Each structure stands twice: as structure tokens, then as C-alpha cells.
Amino acid sequence: MGVNHSNLIPQTTPDDQVLDNALRPKTFGEYVGQNNIKENLRIVIGAAKKRNEPVEHLLFHGPSGLGKTTLAYLVAKELGANIRVTSGTALEKAGDVGSILTGLSDGDILFIDEVHRLNKAVEEVIYPAMENFKLDIVIGKGNSAKTLQIDLPRFTLIAATTKISMLSAPFRSRFGANYRLDFYNQSDIEEIVSRSARLLNVNIEKEAIKEVALASRFTPRVANRLLKRVRDFSQMDPERSSRASGPEGTHDSVASATSYGMDDTYITANTAQKALKMLEIDDKGLEETDRKILLAIVNNFDGGPAGLKSVAASISEEESTIEDVYEPYLMQMGFLARTPKGRVVTSRGFEHLGLKNKKPKLL
Numbered sequence: 001m002g003v004n005h006s007n008l009i010p011q012t013t014p015d016d017q018v019l020d021n022a023l024r025p026k027t028f029g030e031y032v033g034q035n036n037i038k039e040n041l042r043i044v045i046g047a048a049k050k051r052n053e054p055v056e057h058l059l060f061h062g063p064s065g066l067g068k069t070t071l072a073y074l075v076a077k078e079l080g081a082n083i084r085v086t087s088g089t090a091l092e093k094a095g096d097v098g099s100i101l102t103g104l105s106d107g108d109i110l111f112i113d114e115v116h117r118l119n120k121a122v123e124e125v126i127y128p129a130m131e132n133f134k135l136d137i138v139i140g141k142g143n144s145a146k147t148l149q150i151d152l153p154r155f156t157l158i159a160a161t162t163k164i165s166m167l168s169a170p171f172r173s174r175f176g177a178n179y180r181l182d183f184y185n186q187s188d189i190e191e192i193v194s195r196s197a198r199l200l201n202v203n204i205e206k207e208a209i210k211e212v213a214l215a216s217r218f219t220p221r222v223a224n225r226l227l228k229r230v231r232d233f234s235q236m237d238p239e240r241s242s243r244a245s246g247p248e249g250t251h252d253s254v255a256s257a258t259s260y261g262m263d264d265t266y267i268t269a270n271t272a273q274k275a276l277k278m279l280e281i282d283d284k285g286l287e288e289t290d291r292k293i294l295l296a297i298v299n300n301f302d303g304g305p306a307g308l309k310s311v312a313a314s315i316s317e318e319e320s321t322i323e324d325v326y327e328p329y330l331m332q333m334g335f336l337a338r339t340p341k342g343r344v345v346t347s348r349g350f351e352h353l354g355l356k357n358k359k360p361k362l363l
Ligand SMILES: Nc1ncnc2c1ncn2[C@@H]1O[C@H](COP(=O)(O)OP(=O)(O)O)[C@@H](O)[C@H]1O
Pocket: 019, 020, 021, 022, 023, 024, 025, 030, 031, 032, 033, 034, 063, 064, 065, 066, 067, 068, 069, 070, 071, 160, 192, 220, 221, 224
């Protein structure tokens, strides 16, 4: 599959995790956008505090990188509560979740990321725990086996998922509140880039902030990664401008730049454009794999409908990666549609690829 320099599947590299943590907002005030969710959470948290009760169980869902994990930490912080973090893949056996639950204290938060990955056995332990704060344990085997019920502390479960459709209806209904995170708008992303630049001691022109934001798929995590890559590029750029020894004409830009810290490089719109071009990210934030997906459907399936399996096979990419990482944004942009018969490239998608839509689509 060659080298993957995608900015979209980077959670696995320690470097990117460090970046995530370094730039993660520490207060609701620093958390840009998603105003409805913030307002609603403020009420939920305030009411729980007033009643001196734990907050009801909360579910955050939406595409990767939009700030679900961050919200979980912020809720814990706001409550002054301990947070225990785990994920749907880490909890393999009923006993795994049992021992975590019994180790909690009243008011603690249990955060389960990728909660759609929980298996049945673990879900069955979680249901009664969420509802009645009880845990059933089976002691012994066969005929002499006995079930013992023990009381659990009054904890709050916060769960996050990119795939709400994979949660069963009864599980979903056990959450007191359910929040859907949406893609951000351009000005929110610009604010996030600007904030991150400040934290990373990067000087960046207003126009460059705009360029980075435009390429960021309206997603904070992508914005932060691109900012870092653009910064790296700009430090290696032979034509780079610097405050100390920059070429003529840079002073005006510096004055109008959002300039922070002591770093002597600053990112101009021109550098940002060059860096994004080198990363093969186009003006709508699409990267190579996005274009491959669209082109595969156009070239091999006449624009669609094409099944996910076939698309995945024809570009040698994992189905789940296509579905979770690439498609949400392609659909948000109106380049791709999911129909009951399969994926279809829309006329907007054709247009973006610079192609003529051969057959009129029923869309
Ligand atoms: N609303 C926001 N304001 C500022 N930065 C944000 C916001 N949401 C997310 N981020 C940044 O994006 C990164 C990814 O967010 P995260 O909460 O890990 O996303 P998710 O859990 O939804 O995949 C965070 O580390 C943070 O730096």
C-alpha cells in the first residue's frame, strides 16, 4: 500500500498523540465551537452539582477528531471528578469491566472510547451497572454456581463512538443524554489553528491560517496536524522568511501576522500553499485516498452505485477505514452519497475531480 502520509489515520503514532494532548483544551472556555453541546453540558453539570448527585450517563458520537475525548475530560474536570479511561477494544471479558467498575468511587467517571466495539458479554455487565449500579457475579461452576449481586459506586459512564448505528437501541436508551458532534465551521477551525499556533510558538500569517483551515476537513485534529506539518515544511523551506534575516518585504506580513513567541520562522500563505501541495491535499481538504475512492467508483463502477467491499478491494484499503475516516467528510462535502444499493459519486464529486458526469444520476 506504500507509505501512508495521511493526516487522517495518525492516532497510532506517539508523536501525534503527544500533539493531541498538548493542544487539548483544558477548559470549556478554550473549547471552540459546538456551542449547543457546551451549553447543554453546562446545564447537566450544574444541575447535578446542585442536587449533589452524579451526572447522568453521557454519549458522544460523531466522526473522529471532532473533540469527543476532549469533552469527556472537560466534563470530569468541571465536576472535579476522577476519570478512568478505557476503550471498547480493551474490555474483552466480563471480568475486565467488572474489576474496573468495582474499583471506582462515588462520583467517578468511566470513559469508554470506541464503545461500539464492546462485545456482548461485556455489554451485559454494563447494562445493570448503568441502570441500578449493581454487578452480578457468578461464583463457582455448574450446579453449585451462585449469583451474587454487589452494589457499585454511583459512577457516570461517558461513552464515545464514531458509529452510533452499531449500538443497540436498549444500550443507547440507557444514556441520559446523547450528543452528536458536527463538523466545525471555517471560522471555528481558524480560531483553533490560531490557538494551536500560539501554543506551539508558531508565527503564522492570517492568510496562512485560512489556508490551513480550508484544508482541514472542518476537523480540529486534522487542523492541528496540518499546522504542525506546515510549520515543519516552513522551517525547511529555503525561501522561508524569518524575522531576523528575512528577505525584503516580509516586515509588513510580520506586522499583520498573528505573531507569537520567540520562534523566528513564520508561516506565510505562500508557504502554507506549498506545503499543502507537497502533502497532496487539495483546496477542499481531499487527500490522495479520498480521490482514489472517488476515482475508483467513477472508473470501475461508472460512478456507482458500488458496494463498500468492491471499493475497498479496488483501492486496497480497509473497509472500516474508508467508512470511518474518509466517507464522513466526502459525504459532508456532497461528493459522495451512500444509497441502499451502494456508494455513488455525486455530480459535485465529478465536478471536483474535473470530470464530466456521464449519466444523469437519480439524486
Ligand atoms: N472544540 C475544540 N476546540 C479546540 N481544539 C479542539 C476541539 N475539539 C478538538 N480539538 C483538538 O483536536 C484534537 C482531537 O480531539 P479529540 O477530542 O481527541 O477528538 P475525538 O475524540 O472526537 O476523536 C484534540 O487534541 C484537540 O487538540
